Amino acid sequence: MTFINRNPFPTRHNVGLLTKAFLISFAIITFISDAHADEQRQAAKQPNVLIIYADDLGYGDVHCYNPKSKILTPNIDRLANEGMRFTDAHSAATVCTPSRYSLLTGRYAFRLPNHGRVFDGIGGPNLITEDRLSMGQMFSDLGYETGCVGKWHIGMTFFDKQGNPINKGGPEPVTRIDYERPIVGSPIDRGFDYFFGTAACPTTDWLYAFVEGNRVPNPPTQLLDKSKLPKHPYSVDNRRGWKADDFDLEAVDLIFLDKSKAFLDKHYQSSPEKPFFLYHAMQAVHLPSFPADKFKGSSDSGPHGDFIVELDFIVGSLMESLKQHNAEKNTIVIFTSDNGPEVLTTVRMRQDHQHDGAAPWRGMKRDLWEGGHRVPMIVKWPGKVPANSTTDALICQTDLMATLAKITNAQLPKNCAEDSIDFSKLLLGEARIGNREFIVHQGFAGDRKLAIRSKKWKYLNCGDSGGNNYQKQPLLRPYYNDSQTTADVQLYNLEVDPAETNNLYLQEPNVAIRMRAKLEEIKSRTGKPLPQK
16 A cells, blocks of 8 residues: 655655755756856956958058158047057058958968968858867857958858859859858858958959848849949949949948947847957958048048048047947957058059058068058057057067967967967066067968068068069059069068168078078978967
8 A cells, every 4th residue: 555645744854855955956056156157257357359450551551650641540549549559560461361361360371272362252162161260269269249340351152043152253153142042151150140241342342242140131233333433543443243232332331330330239238248359340441442422522632541531430430339338448459451552552642642551661562571561550458558658579460369369368279370479468568579589471472472570680582572563563663673672582681671672682691591491491380389489
């Protein structure tokens, strides 16, 4: 006979069991809650990170770098006054695609099978492979809300109606896109929670339509009608591709600005307890120079000068948005550019407006000479980075990944960011010199033409610019001097010859041999971190 206890009150034995069960459950819940609270508290302590990436903005385009410039950049200058200005910072390459890859991975793009070739139109696939940790993924793994707005240009894959990947530039492939199929390899596949922007150069390439997430919400319907666009010496370089009806080539950067501000607004409305990482990649000031209507005539230096004024306004507007959200003090702001100024822009601005976007350096975009890759870079973090400070430490944009990882306590796997060197102590005022001993500069020709720098010495493994053809291009011929490149390689002492006018290859053969050997060693190093001083 089975005995059933119908006593509604628990016995002393049951009370003990229930009490133990309750205490265990309570402890588990408390542990989980405390762990979650600790996670939230830790996340709240983490700094926000905002990277503002200009396009083709030269060292001499920014007033605080070039006091002779007639184009005022008060917002960028204010950023420098409130943070640290780098005078020897470099993009990893002299053109956009490899620079962007290197920035977001901490790895030189010449290590890729295709050496980080420049995509056009709907070229792909994404150069950041799925097994490669990106900066977006690094921050996402830390619990950050991550956003990418603007020009991607590292590749993404569109598909045709048969499901075949297209991955090809030109106007014809755009006509084969099946817009019902999701795009593969967009930023949301590489660690970003949100993406709004363009596959490649917003106002230059064959697809003039916005990508949101992994879709094109408003596909193109017609070929670009260039007769409706401004006509001036700086309006070249936009191809006659396919355009969506909501794509305004003269308002692209203001649309990007609105999207980044909306990202910040939504973040502080929905998850203010979390830190954010926002990568804002501008169109400005890439050709064609199409400033928005409100900026036309805003400078005394023509359409391109107006475009620089617009870029400066956008920097100021993003800073104001941080202020509105009371996020200024806990946000690391990094402002820099993907390479030096464009050839036509530089030459014409010199002639028309006595403005030198590459000043004081030799060369421009695509060149291995300093003007091709020495770029403005400013970092602001109130109370952490010394205000109104300047450093001449040698820095590569690949270094941002290791530096931000150190600041946020991110654990980088051994097989990532191998060309990234942490300069956080320099940034925080805890050291006077940087850790980087060597830097490799990638020219327009992939891994065939490279330069290497160590302190005052700079070695080029070619006898020309490594990018633009100064002998054959009429626009560049006046800037070519045979006496400057008399050998198959070049060696300069930047300490006494910052303009790279005196090739010392024959006078200093031992230095050249040593630099060449180091370049070959770094090229052959795969998956191993660079040594630090």
